[in-house]
Amino acid sequence: MSNEPFDYTACMDWLEQIKWDADGLVPVIAQEVGSNDVLMFAHMNREALSRTAQSGQAVYWSRSRRRLWAKGEESGHVQQVHEIRIDCDNDVVLLKVRQLGHEPGIACHTGRHSCFFQRYEQGAWRSVEPVLKDPASIYK
Amino acid sequence: MSNEPFDYTACMDWLEQIKWDADGLVPVIAQEVGSNDVLMFAHMNREALSRTAQSGQAVYWSRSRRRLWAKGEESGHVQQVHEIRIDCDNDVVLLKVRQLGHEPGIACHTGRHSCFFQRYEQGAWRSVEPVLKDPASIYK
Numbered sequence: 001m002s003n004e005p006f007d008y009t010a011c012m013d014w015l016e017q018i019k020w021d022a023d024g025l026v027p028v029i030a031q032e033v034g035s036n037d038v039l040m041f042a043h044m045n046r047e048a049l050s051r052t053a054q055s056g057q058a059v060y061w062s063r064s065r066r067r068l069w070a071k072g073e074e075s076g077h078v079q080q081v082h083e084i085r086i087d088c089d090n091d092v093v094l095l096k097v098r099q100l101g102h103e104p105g106i107a108c109h110t111g112r113h114s115c116f117f118q119r120y121e122q123g124a125w126r127s128v129e130p131v132l133k134d135p136a137s138i139y140k
Numbered sequence: 141m142s143n144e145p146f147d148y149t150a151c152m153d154w155l156e157q158i159k160w161d162a163d164g165l166v167p168v169i170a171q172e173v174g175s176n177d178v179l180m181f182a183h184m185n186r187e188a189l190s191r192t193a194q195s196g197q198a199v200y201w202s203r204s205r206r207r208l209w210a211k212g213e214e215s216g217h218v219q220q221v222h223e224i225r226i227d228c229d230n231d232v233v234l235l236k237v238r239q240l241g242h243e244p245g246i247a248c249h250t251g252r253h254s255c256f257f258q259r260y261e262q263g264a265w266r267s268v269e270p271v272l273k274d275p276a277s278i279y280k
Contacts, residue, residue, distance in 0.1 A: 013264070014265055036176030041169065085256040085260070086256070086260075087258070088249065088257070090258075092255075109228065110228050115227040115232075116227050116232075118225055120224035125226060
């Protein structure tokens with residue numbers, strides 16, 4: 001074995017090509033494979049994205065709890081990752097996922113398929129998607 | 141006519157229900173009606189969102205140029221808005237749009253359909269979507 005220090009960054013070029021913001025985060029859009037529905041929006045830091053790529057399951061950075069957040073760790077509604085994409089500016093991640101643990105998939109903590117369930121209608125926001133499962137029975 | 145000052149905010153409840161960030165902005169995901177492809181990611185301030193809702197065409201806030209940016213003002217690739225949604229936290233907007241001016245639609249300044257054309261493959265980012273039109277002929 002070499003006594004040279006292991007060059008961690010040499011393996012991490014793809015991570016360094018991302019333009020991390022001042023907090024070391026990047027916004028992430030999670031989109032369902034097949035339906036192409038936009039499920040949710042969250043953030044990742046380097047470790048979250050690295051773990052997501054390695055494990056094939058979505059790991060985010062929770063800004064409110066200030067810790068890594070393996071999607072589904074409480075609810076069981078994990079996201080199996082099919083593709084990871086970045087945009088033209090290298091500062092937004094698009095994750096194509098299969099939303100597991102319920103059929104149809106539940107990505108939102110309100111028990112809905114998608115977090116984007118409020119639609120603008122004549123000057124007001126209206127909930128237009130059904131609750132698929134009572135959140136009280138999802139988070140015990 | 142009344143001499144009462146016009147209560148602008150009374151008509152703007154839906155705008156105030158959005159959790160604007162410290163810069164008065166909200167992130168926006170633009171998604172294509174029909175294909176459900178995620179086209180791009182940008183930001184809006186109150187005026188941009190208000191104009192988008194009123195005009196039915198996407199108006200963003202350009203953070204780099206620090207001004208309102210009517211999508212397509214240079215390229216002609218305007219976005220006709222079909223739906224405006226917000227997420228469960230009221231802090232992300234999802235815009236469902238028809239991408240006009242070219243068939244198939246071009247949302248990216250690189251001349252591609254979507255800004256999310258770089259895919260993670262074995263530790264590197266690879267461009268996997270074709271350029272539909274030379275940017276030099278889009279932006280004269």
